[in-house]
Amino acid sequence: MAKEKAKSKAKSKEKTEKAKNTGSKIDLELDLRGLMCPLPMVRVSQTITKVPVGGVIRAVATDPGSLADIPSWARTTGNEVLKTERDGKDIIFLVKRVK
Amino acid sequence: MNKAELKAVTGVLDKGMNRQLLYYLDVCTRCSICKDACHQYVSTGDVLFLPAYRAELIRRVYKKYFTRSGLFLPSLYEGREVDDRLLDELYRSTYACTGCRRCMYYCPFSIDTTWLLGVAKAMLIAAGRGAQILTELAGAAIAKGENIDLFKDIMLDLNKETEKELQSLVNDPTAAIPIEKEGADILYAALAGVHSILPPAVIFHKAGLNWTLSLFESSNYGYFLGDAEKGRIIAKRIVDEATRLKVKEVVISECGHAYRVMQYLYETWANEKLPFRVTAMVEIIARLIREGHVEIPSGKERKLVTYHDPCQVGRNAGFYDEPRYVLSQVASNLRELTPNREKNWCCGGGGGLVAQPEFDEFRIKTGERKAEQIKQTRAGLVVSPCENCRLQIAALNEKYDLDIKVTGLSDVVANQLIGRDIATSFEAGQAEEPESED
Amino acid sequence: MNWLSFLLAGVLVYVAVVAFLVGTAFRIYYWLKVPRSGIKLGIFPQTHGRRRFVQWIKDTFLFPQVLDVDRPMWLFVILLHIGGVAAFVGHLRLIQEFTPLANALGKEGMEQFSLISGGIVGIVLLVSVLYLIARRFKSPYRDISTPEDYFLLILVFMVLLLGNHLRFFGQVDVEAYRAYVHSLLTFSPEFPAELAESGTRWVLVTHVTFSNLLLIYLPFSKLVHYIGTYAVNLMRSEAR
Secondary structure, eight states, rough: HHHHHHHHHHHHHHHHHHHTTTOOOOEEEEETTTTOHHHHHHHHHHGGOOOOOOOOOEEOOTTTHHHHHHHHHHHHHHHOOEEEEETTTTTEEEEEEOO | OHHHHHHHHHHHHHHTOOOOHHHHHHOOOOGGGGGGOOOHHHHHHOOOGGGHHHHHHHHHHHHHHHOHHHHHOOHHHHHHHHHHHHHHHHHHHHHTOOOOOOHHHTTTTTTOHHHHHHHHHHHHHTTOOOOOOHHHHHHHHHHHHHTHHHHHHHHHHHHOOOOOOOHHHHHHHTTTOOOTTTTTTTTEESSHHHHHHHHHHHHHHTTTOOOEOOOOSOOOOHHHHHHHHHHHHHHHHHHHHHHHTTTTTEOOSSHHHHIIIIIIHHHHTTSSSSSEEEEEEHHHHHHHHHTTTTTTOOBBBBBBEEOOOOTTTTTTTSHHHHHHHHHHHHHHHHHOOOOGGOOOOOSSSSSTTGGGGGGHHHHHHHTTTHHHHHHHHTTTTOOOOOHOOOHHHHHHHHHHHOOOOEEEEHHHHHHHHHHHHHTTTTTTTTTTGGGOOO | OOOOHHIOOOHHHHHHHHHHHHHHHHHHHHHHSSSOOSOOOOOOSSOHHHHHHHHHHHHHHHHHHEEEEEEEHOOOOOHHHHHHHHHHHHHTTTSSHHHHOOOHHHHHHHHHHHHOOOOHHHHHHHHHHHHHHHHHHTTHHHHOOOOOHHHHHHHHHHHHHHHHHHHHOOOOHHHHHHHHHHHHHTTOOOOOOHHHTSTTTHHHHHHHHHHHHHHHHHGGGGGGHEEEEEEEOOOTTTTO
């Protein structure tokens, strides 16, 4: 178990680099791994007000429900998911605060 | 609050009036016997959470605006204006309620407090004060339904992976998790997450059922929000899918309120008859075992196990014997909580509370009864067929040092079927990385 | 009868009875006029058929679940309701003597029986209502009580207090009360001489007045559960 955790931590560092390379400026990192539906969406919703309008949150979740939840949430709240990508078990969202 | 807003709020009581509600508004004597029934009142001592008082808030508005006696003599009933203070109180007392209906069990007039709180929620929504997170969750669920084609590919991709895990678990490369299979007998509405898909998939596979997995999650935040229209649209996603695929039966995952919505509320909300049978997961597992469709291998778990009756599965749906029967097939040492069945205490996480961070502290505090009950059994494994309960009990485990594991009914059965320890979790990626399982 | 007695112990009695009956009918009409939601609110376990009927009667008249959470309340509420029915039945003797019982016990024996049973019922009722009043003043009951609750309790308390006064301190023979009740039944309210000249008369007039007020208010108050309880307790076992 501990071994696995360490491994995924290492992985996530790699990914942070990757995301930064895509060009978007990240204002806030959000680790939502291990959280189950609907909590990833809830956390994103709660955190979005902590970045300025135009700011971007990079959220990493493992809950497959978030794949549809977070983009759908963005649609109804008028925010924007810039990018959704999968990396192994991780699902990475770049969410931009629009208003 | 201007006149139009006020009218919108009080109008809910007017337009939303129904006979059941009127009875409840009229017969309560404020005897407050319900005070000892409510886990939230018992642990906080705050009158705001006393069921009769929660109802009384609505009654005072009703008396003030809609009864002649209340119009002439509002002070006799403490009739109340709809103002910010009232709405604040209403919000706290209403959205805090887990909807367990334990107070209804003890009420000498059998008053269903949640029925009154349904109106309170509608009033709050009319005032633009519906719980924010629940509104967003309901909105997201509706948006998912409207844009399902956008998500389909990625969901099917994901399902392929889950399918592989199933194949490895049951050691059968032909095992499948069909999606959108027309002519299937059963549509299974899971929750998002493999933990809610894999265990039933194992059971269905072993039973050789002709089933298909729903694209939509069974949970319904429109119901928690108290917005019947949103609730209807969210549930309709599954109804439409089931109708399109011509299934005979819709099985609802181990999620208490989802079953209640589909079985008891949807037909009235939508004013239509469902063309299929609605079954709870606990019900179908019991049926499959009883009818011999799945054979439980011998070698029952001997460690102490306890069962928590979720309010929406027990008191509000009547499944008391089915889960106990199923558990008796896989574990030989079941110790009941005291009290249990229709008198069981709510875990404290229902009603969408686990999804609302504003209630985090509150639900841990008001879960003390449940924690105490679990502690008394000395069981190391708590089985409960409701996602809300499991999330809450897991949180209680941490805060009250219960040293337990919490799991679902299909989990323990599926584990027994594939020869694993019944408390093993079904997580994503187990099949890919078997070495991490130690 | 002087004009005040005529008003309070005469005219008002008719007003009260009519208000009670019409009010009750009005409440039922008003309930039935409102459309019913199709959602079934029953809780489980559910009973069906004849067992459902038995369950309904039990829930309505005995509410056994309350024993789990509040035994004193259960006891006093049951006593209050049984006492209320007993008191009502006892008063019927003023319309028509319970002949078989009176024959069996003899005139003296019947008086004795009436004194003891009526006395016990009166005391039990008074104690029960005092319990409810005291309970109202305690938190959290006080926090959710409205003036309506106190008003009703005071009405009931006054009716009982004055009724007990008549029973224990009144010097008037049952025949005189019977004559008064008969005068009401024949729509010519009058006090017989024995009553009219006695000081007890004012206690009687006040007892009757409070009873009238209670009767008038009953259908419009929370005590409308005397008819509502059947409907709500039936909803408890409503199946889909």
